[in-house]
Amino acid sequence: MATTIAGVEKEKLVGKRLRRREDPRLITGTATYVDDIHLEDMQYAAIVRSPHAAARILSIEIAAAQNSPGVIAVFTGKDTEKVGGVPCGASLPGLRVPHHNVLAVGRVYFVGHPVAVVVAKDRYMAQDAADLVEVNYEPLPAVADPEKALAPGAAPVHPEWPDNVAFTFHQDGGDVDKAFAEADVVVKQRITSQRLIPMAMETRGVVAEWHGADRQLNLYTSTQIPHLVRTLVATMLGLDENRVRVITPEVGGGFGSKLNVYAEEALMGWIAQKIQKPVKWIETRRENFLCTIHGRGHVDYYELAAKRDGTILGIKLKIIQDVGAYHQLLTPAIPTLSVLMMPGIYKTQNIRADIVGAFTNCMPTDAYRGAGRPEATHGIERMVDILADELQIDPAEIRLKNFVANDQFPFHTATGLMYDSGNYAAPLKKALDLVDYGKLRQEQADARKQGKWIGIGISTYGEICAIGPSPATPAGGWESATVKIEPSGKVTIMTGACPHGQGEETTFAQIAADELGISVDDVLVVRGDTSIVQYGIGTFGSRGTAIGGTAVYFALQDLKEKIKKFGAVLLESDDVTFSGGNVVCNKTGQSKSLPEVAASAYRAMKLPPNTEPGLVSTRFWEPPNFTFPFGTHIVVSEIDGQTGEVKIRRYVAVDDCGNRINPLIIDGQVHGGIAQGIGQALWEQAVYDDNGQLLSGELTDYAVPRAHMMPWIESEHTTTPSPVNPLGVKGVGEAGTIGCSPAVVNSVVDALSPLGVRHIDMPLTPEKIWHILSKGA
Amino acid sequence: MKITCTINGKTYSNDVETRLLLIHYLREVAQLTGSHVGCETSLCGACTVEVNGKAVKSCTMFAVQADGAKITTIEGLASNGTLHPLQEAFWNEHGLQCGFCTPGMIMASKQILERYPNPTEDEIRHGLAGNVCRCTGYQHIVNALKAAAAGARK
Incomplete structure (x- = not known):
């Protein structure tokens, strides 16, 4: 597509594999992350954390730490009692919300619970002194497993709620009892989605700076949601929100773990006021494992009712959600997303879901890439395979039979969603062609005869993206954009989204360049400073482009109208068009360039009727619906019969995220998502022992994927535009993770199916597979 | 001292x-x-x-x-405003997202290419095994090293 102006064709940038505009600072080491900030007379904080999962604090001796060289202050929970609690932003009927002090008061509830904080001249001195704080604990019985926590007689995490129930949730859709009564077959399975550690490469960090005379707090923090942090930290500290400035410099990865408000953010803001100096706290990797939110933590009990021909009639699901010791910002909302997503992309209209949230003496769980949808997708995609095995139907065929059909969109699900658009068979068929499925099954049969363990796994996923309409989200689901065309004609976009690797400095510039007919180099995208950017929601839930980008689009439409008006004045004509970066008089062919028009809009010698000077538009776009991307991932795996190691021989991903703005960036999102999905499927697991000690608390014990562990990913796509927004985009940040894990596990179960294996819980470690092979042999 | x-x-x-x-x-x-x-x-x-x-x-x-x-x-790495070929390759191939691992990743890549001027995918992946990236899934980083190596051979 191209627009023609005065014989010059300007190629559209949307759809191009443009290299990213944010990269020059990142590849030269000149970007600024929180730990790169240095302020005059800045002090360093080190936090003393509980080594016990549950204990009474009998006393805290701080004198030795106070006298340690370079120390200027030591604070404990008694000092910070007036600081507001760490907030939970989600609500459910009957939700039990324990008060979450920024420093523990009287009792600790998980290993890593902050107990005291030492402030000193440099980070070494702060750590030295932190080691001198003597805390006397009376250890108490702890519980670290959600099912054990709910069993009678379990140690109570919070004494006021001895049953350890944090919340319950129930949803019915259709007539599930009738569906199960009419079923030819019911398959049941317990399926876990283990606790995971998000492990962004940059740990969390905060720099706080207090200007006492102005009662102004500047808070530099590595977050996905600067404005929400400002609102909530201002509340916690009793400060005026308009005098709290949250600055989010470069963010070194989030994956949901920085979609939160943490104790340390308020704590550093409080300390900066107390010491009247700037203070920095940088989380260690050990702290990051212990004290930044974890993901997943599901035990799911599934029942699937079907006819003999494979038609799915209904689904029952009971989720036991490992909450941890507290609710962080969105903790209780995450498993409700699993319920919304539980039918997958299948047309069954009968569901029943129950969630029990269980307190445990562990770090709280919350949103981690996919947040509730990977769990749901893993469950339904495993169950469909189990049903296929029960009925001896090919897993591709049973999926095709149950897909929502193309003529059923918009499709109302039994869980209350309206799927916007879809063509579910297209990516499945494309993926089957790519792997040459018929031939592959033959090769598998031949390999089995030679004693090889080859498996083929299919996952046909759907997901809820562009989160989301405000009534369906805890904090408002719109996004904002201000687009300013400067007097020179250069364009500045201020987005309320807060990208941290997703590349919106490039994709938003592509959108603007096309709309205004200018070069992408003339567009600057600014985010992450609450004093510069109008209120925004942030980046999570695959919402950046679909909602934030749409806000940019609508602001640009306003400006295009205004540009035409100012151009008409300059050209002294009512009959003008704006295209290719010029306002053109349709009668004379005379034109004025965007810089000429912009200059006139600010010079304001002659204003168009009912028009103010300047070229600025701010839009807050409220999406009418979520978007629903989908796709098919196929994995071919081979198991080493001697060691139990799973090798992925082929990974084919066909994803449909609607219209594609920058396919290079989309590929990157898909690859990264798949890496985290494979990580969950094969290696990663946050393991707490029965006493609540985190055994996988370092990179030595927690196996994130490394380059040599990852397969080559063959990435393809289909394109089904979303009708929800004018860009037709759906979102792609989480697709890889959501589609991946069931494809991997289905392939391994398929490989081991000659042994009668029907399900294996993640991660599929060599040890686990070796035991299955040993038993089978 | x-x-x-x-x-x-x-x-x-x-x-x-x-x-x-x-x-x-x-x-x-x-x-x-x-x-x-x-x-x-x-x-x-x-x-x-x-x-x-x-x-x-x-x-x-x-x-x-x-x-x-x-x-x-x-x-x-860059000299007189000219990017090192590896920096250029990481940029062209989208070998980074959040960018936090990137400086270390590029420095490790420099050594890989010094050891293996014409590296296989396996040599690249094993050479990068000591560097974690949580964003890219490594595929575009592998492409960046291949591109930088191919550029050096020209």
Whole structure:
């Protein structure tokens, strides 16, 4: 597509594999992350954390730490009692919300619970002194497993709620009892989605700076949601929100773990006021494992009712959600997303879901890439395979039979969603062609005869993206954009989204360049400073482009109208068009360039009727619906019969995220998502022992994927535009993770199916597979 | 203890505590914050710099051990405003997202290409095994190294 102006064709940038505009600072080491900030007379904080999962604090001796060289202050929970609690932003009927002090008061509830904080001249001195704080604990019985926590007689995490129930949730859709009564077959399975550690490469960090005379707090923090942090930290500290400035410099990865408000953010803001100096706290990797939110933590009990021909009639699901010791910002909302997503992309209209949230003496769980949808997708995609095995139907065929059909969109699900658009068979068929499925099954049969363990796994996923309409989200689901065309004609976009690797400095510039007919180099995208950017929601839930980008689009439409008006004045004509970066008089062919028009809009010698000077538009776009991307991932795996190691021989991903703005960036999102999905499927697991000690608390014990562990990913796509927004985009940040894990596990179960294996819980470690092979042999 | 070293062609001379880690010396004394701390335990590689021609994880080396050393950090790779071919390749191939691992990843890649001017995918992947990236899934990083190697052969 191209627009023609005065014989010059300007190629559209949307759809191009443009290299990213944010990269020059990142590849030269000149970007600024929180730990790169240095302020005059800045002090360093080190936090003393509980080594016990549950204990009474009998006393805290701080004198030795106070006298340690370079120390200027030591604070404990008694000092910070007036600081507001760490907030939970989600609500459910009957939700039990324990008060979450920024420093523990009287009792600790998980290993890593902050107990005291030492402030000193440099980070070494702060750590030295932190080691001198003597805390006397009376250890108490702890519980670290959600099912054990709910069993009678379990140690109570919070004494006021001895049953350890944090919340319950129930949803019915259709007539599930009738569906199960009419079923030819019911398959049941317990399926876990283990606790995971998000492990962004940059740990969390905060720099706080207090200007006492102005009662102004500047808070530099590595977050996905600067404005929400400002609102909530201002509340916690009793400060005026308009005098709290949250600055989010470069963010070194989030994956949901920085979609939160943490104790340390308020704590550093409080300390900066107390010491009247700037203070920095940088989380260690050990702290990051212990004290930044974890993901997943599901035990799911599934029942699937079907006819003999494979038609799915209904689904029952009971989720036991490992909450941890507290609710962080969105903790209780995450498993409700699993319920919304539980039918997958299948047309069954009968569901029943129950969630029990269980307190445990562990770090709280919350949103981690996919947040509730990977769990749901893993469950339904495993169950469909189990049903296929029960009925001896090919897993591709049973999926095709149950897909929502193309003529059923918009499709109302039994869980209350309206799927916007879809063509579910297209990516499945494309993926089957790519792997040459018929031939592959033959090769598998031949390999089995030679004693090889080859498996083929299919996952046909759907997901809820562009989160989301405000009534369906805890904090408002719109996004904002201000687009300013400067007097020179250069364009500045201020987005309320807060990208941290997703590349919106490039994709938003592509959108603007096309709309205004200018070069992408003339567009600057600014985010992450609450004093510069109008209120925004942030980046999570695959919402950046679909909602934030749409806000940019609508602001640009306003400006295009205004540009035409100012151009008409300059050209002294009512009959003008704006295209290719010029306002053109349709009668004379005379034109004025965007810089000429912009200059006139600010010079304001002659204003168009009912028009103010300047070229600025701010839009807050409220999406009418979520978007629903989908796709098919196929994995071919081979198991080493001697060691139990799973090798992925082929990974084919066909994803449909609607219209594609920058396919290079989309590929990157898909690859990264798949890496985290494979990580969950094969290696990663946050393991707490029965006493609540985190055994996988370092990179030595927690196996994130490394380059040599990852397969080559063959990435393809289909394109089904979303009708929800004018860009037709759906979102792609989480697709890889959501589609991946069931494809991997289905392939391994398929490989081991000659042994009668029907399900294996993640991660599929060599040890686990070796035991299955040993038993089978 | 007084140490003297050359970083990116410039001489630095400082009194440092013997326990000061090289990464903290680079970041806080020399004020070169391009190299990052990702794990403090030499497992993630975000702090990788070149010391006397070899890629080193600067979070598990003391500054005093670098006395007399010639050090190159990410800030020293581009010359006179021209990017190093690896920087260019990481940019062209979208070999980074959040960018936090990138300086260490590029410094490690430099050593891989010095060892294997024409690396296989396997050599690239095993060469990168000490550097964690949580964003890219590594595929575009592999492409970047292939592209940089191909560029050098031209």
